Amino acid sequence: MFSIENQISGKTFPINKDETILDAAISHGINFPYGCQKGFCGQCKATILEGEVYYEDEVPNGITEQEVADGMALLCQCNVKSDVKLTVSEIDSVDDIELKTMPCRVEKISHLSGDVVKLLLKIPGSESLQYLAGQYIDLAHPDFEPRAFSIANAPVNSSTIELHIRVIEGGKFTNYISNDLEKKSLLKIEGPKGSFYFIEDSDKPAILVAGGTGFAPIKSIIEHMIETNSDREAFIYWGVRDEPDLYMSLPEEWSKEYDNIHFVPVLSEPNENWKGRTGFVHDSVLEDFEDLIDYEVYACGPPVMVEAVANTFIGKGMKKDNFYSDAFEFAFEQ
Ligand SMILES: Cc1cc2nc3c(=O)[nH]c(=O)nc-3n(C[C@H](O)[C@H](O)[C@H](O)COP(=O)(O)OP(=O)(O)OC[C@H]3O[C@@H](n4cnc5c(N)ncnc54)[C@H](O)[C@@H]3O)c2cc1C
Ligand code: FES
Known part of the structure; x- marks a missing residue:
């Protein structure tokens, strides 16, 4: 196991012998730029300041001989033989x-x-x-x-x-x-x-409120947290009409496997056998939390749900700066 240090951001992360630098960065939640991930486009190019990198096969097409001679490398293709210090501008905004x-x-x-x-x-x-x-x-x-x-x-x-x-x-x-x-x-x-995305550099617990297929981006966020071994607390509230609309069992499985991931399904039109939470999904969050001052809130799904979250959570102390939303508005025909 070696380490990679980006001298521009000051971030350091470990890397296994069989991983490329880009794969190791991604798996630690560090947003190095990339395009094709196959050695063609050159978008993952970085300057190696210290340490030794190598390519499994020949030098890929996305980098010239001169660039290699100048100490540059394609991070999606190279492995390391030692600790490495490099410079690359990380992606910190969309x-x-x-x-x-x-x-x-x-x-x-x-x-x-x-x-x-x-x-x-x-x-x-x-x-x-x-x-x-x-x-x-x-x-x-x-x-x-x-x-x-x-x-x-x-x-x-x-x-x-x-x-x-x-x-x-x-x-x-x-x-x-x-x-x-x-x-x-x-x-x-x-x-x-879209400007709805998970804020990596925060350690605040996150409340993630999904309505229907608003679960899709929440799934991406949670899978990313799992991938990057994040131990941030995540409270997923998924609001749907009836039980069959909870179209994936993943959140239930995550909450069993990971101590920091919690899941509350909320049905607005439940069948008679449903023993869980009922009503509007935002109301369940309001019932469960004394105040929302120290939480980040991610809300995604039908505009009416996102609006209800925005309007009512503020009254419980949610700070506007800690609220991220994606309303599934639809395009009217031109
Ligand atoms: C940023 C963003 C992300 C989105 N992500 C998702 C996603 O992950 N999954 C997903 O299922 N949807 C998502 N949507 C909504 C999705 O884009 C629309 O449902 C889709 O465009 C509908 O296309 P259509 O051609 O079937 O409907 P259209 O033929 O365009 O619409 C037919 C009629 O249905 C009604 N209608 C259309 N869309 C909706 C809607 N969303 N809600 C209520 N009534 C509607 C309108 O009255 C319209 O007249 C997202 C929307 C946005 C803006
Ligand atoms: S991402 Fe395209 S060459 Fe590395």
Whole structure:
């Protein structure tokens, strides 16, 4: 085990012998810039100040011989033989991430519940998408206007994008996805987008309130926390109509496996066998917390739910600066 130190940010993290520097950075929640992750694009280039790096195979195409001679390296491809000091400008805001448009192939379509479809998209070739946990993409098909969907997986293997899509009654694109879209079809994504993302540099406990498929970006955030071994307290409140709308058992499993992750499902129209919490999801949070002064709040889902969280949590001491939200507004036809 060696260590990597970025002299620009002062951050240090450990690295295993068989890991690339970029993989080690990502798994410690450090946002080094990258693009393809395959040695082509050059976006992960950094200057090595001290220590020894090497490439398993030949020097990749994304870096010139002159750059290698000048002490530069492609972090997505190189391993280390010693402790390394380097300089690279980390991504600390969404503005630092390049917005990309790229094709993607439908890898898998599965129906998670009555009206929620899980779509797995694969970015072909040498491309991948860098994003922060919580952000969304615009999904485009030649026959429809682009539609916004939050990315549901953590930004670790970012050549695969998972989406949770609620099929809207009368909704053109979501019904097409549910009924007609076929495996291996080609779509286009544009992203990453949105200023809703998990704040890494905080140690405040987080309350994450999801309504319906608003669970998607919350899943990305929690998987990212697990990936980076974060021990921050996370309280997930997931509001849906009835039990089948809790379309994944993951939050229940996380709360059993990790002491710092807690889960409260809340049903607004429960069946008669339901013994858990009922009512509006934001009311359950208000009941459970004396005050919200020391908490960060992440709210995601239907605009009416996000608005209810914003308006009522302030009265319990939530600071505006600690509130992050993503309202699933919909695009009106042009
Ligand atoms: C930032 C952002 C992230 C989003 N992430 C997700 C996500 O992860 N998962 C997800 O399921 N959805 C998400 N949405 C909502 C999603 O974009 C819309 O549901 C989708 O665009 C509907 O497309 P459609 O073509 O099926 O409906 P349209 O044909 O555009 O709409 C048909 C009719 O349905 C109604 N309608 C459309 N969308 C909604 C809606 N969301 N709520 C209520 N009524 C609606 C409208 O009245 C409209 O007239 C997100 C929205 C935003 C802005
Ligand atoms: S060369 Fe593209 S991310 Fe490393």
